Amino acid sequence: MSPVYIARTSEVAARLLGSEMMIMSARDSTLFSLNETATAIWQAANGVTPLSEIVERSLCAQFDVDPAAALRDAEELVEGLAKHGILKLSDQPIVETK
Amino acid sequence: MGPAIAQDVLVEIGAMPVLVRTISPEFHQILHERYGGFVNSSAQPVFEFEVEIVPPGSIPTAIGDDEDLSVRFEVGRWVLERGDFHAELDPSLRHGRIWQSATPYAIDAAFRIVHSLLLARQGGLLVHAASVVRNGRAFLFAGVSGAGKTTISRLAPQDATLLTDEISYIRREADGYVAYGTPFAGELAKPGENVRAPLAALYLLAQGPENRIDPVADADALRAVLQCVLFFAHDSELVGHVFDSACHLVQHVPVRRLTFVPNSRVWELIV
Known part of the structure; x- marks a missing residue:
């Protein structure tokens, strides 16, 4: 199975309030909030770290979660965020071009 | 008939003077009646509007009377349209032109939009909220239509100064947030006082069986x-x-839920 790379899209504004990451789509003003584990994935979405490594480093190391279940949940989460246009997914590292 | 003479009215809301130029004496009078307490002829305008009064039905708008407001950015200018007006604003020149009938409603909407656009880059916000100054400090009471903005304004004690019962104007300044009076009135049909005060708290309105703050x-x-x-x-x-402005606001100004019964005792909690 090929690795999944994730990157935050540029058309969002995000702020951490308490333990929730609040994200607003600048495209349609939809507001999203992420819980602690989803926030950890969001913050690590740099385009070059595979999702499996993010889960291992950011979730399994910090939270008491089963690695396989955590990866499944993470894949579901990032697909959902990608559908809303606030995260980009790729099977190749995502390098921003200016 | 001689040449028409343009008349200027400088309306200053939230420390942002906007000049309105019209050749219509009738509309000039409307502006003075509507914004009287906010006219400041000596201010330096940050934006200028030329208003062309056209008969109803002749407004060059692409949307119908029953359609919502449209605000879009096209070829370097903002285009504002509603059934009763069409406006084009050039932010680089800080100049705009409005075609509308001789009523205060269109210019009122245009003012709200222009101020929201100008404020967006300055850390300020226009909020659906009543606001009141008491003992030198401003309090906002936010809520959607029916939440009780006008009710809480009506219940305000005599020592309180009403900034607005409908649209509050807040700006981030060097020492914190400041609330300004606005002429934008709700059901009270009465403009706010043209004064400012540091923002002490923002209350989210809810009506319930008792007065309480959470x-x-x-x-x-x-x-x-x-x-x-x-x-x-x-x-x-x-x-x-x-x-970003909303995030900063909620992190720097106390935000509380104010549940209230519609009686004046609720104001005992607002100190």
Whole structure:
């Protein structure tokens, strides 16, 4: 199975309030909030770290979660965020071009 | 008949003077009646409007009377349209032109939109909220239509100064947030006082069986505040600014839920 790379899209504004990451789509003003584990994935979405490594480093190391279940949940989460246009997914590292 | 003479009215809301130029004596009179307490002829305008009064039905708008407001950015200018007016604003020249009939409603809407656009880059917000000054400090009472903005304004004690019962104007300044009076009236049909005061708290209005104040988590405060922010433009950069401003506001101004029975004793809690 090929690795999944994730990157935050540029058309969002995000702020951490308490333990929730609040994200607003600048495209349609939809507001999203992420819980602690989803926030950890969001913050690590740099385009070059595979999702499996993010889960291992950011979730399994910090939270008491089963690695396989955590990866499944993470894949579901990032697909959902990608559908809303606030995260980009790729099977190749995502390098921003200016 | 001689040449028409343009007359200027300088309307200053939230320390942002906007000049309105018209050759219509009737509309000039309307402006003075509507914005009397906010006219400041000596201010330096940050934006200028030329208003062309046209008969109803002749307004060059692409949308119908029953359609919502449209605010879009096209070829370097903002285009504002509603059934009763068409406006084109050039932000680089800080100049705009409005075609409308001789009523105060269109210019009122244009003012709200222009101020929301200008404020977005300055950390300020227009909020669906009543606001009141008491003992030198301003309090905002935010809520969607029917939440009780006009009710809480009506119940305010005599020592309180009403800034607005409908649209509050807040700006981030060097020492913190400041609330300004606005002429934008709700059911009270009465403009606010043209005064300013440091913002002490923002209350999210709810009506209930008792008067009480409850804490609100920052994330919940942000959701509620964003629901009440007036912003019309679908522009990524400005939406980002508004989001950042709302986040900053809820982190720097106490936001509480105010549940109240409609009687004046609720004001005993507002200190």
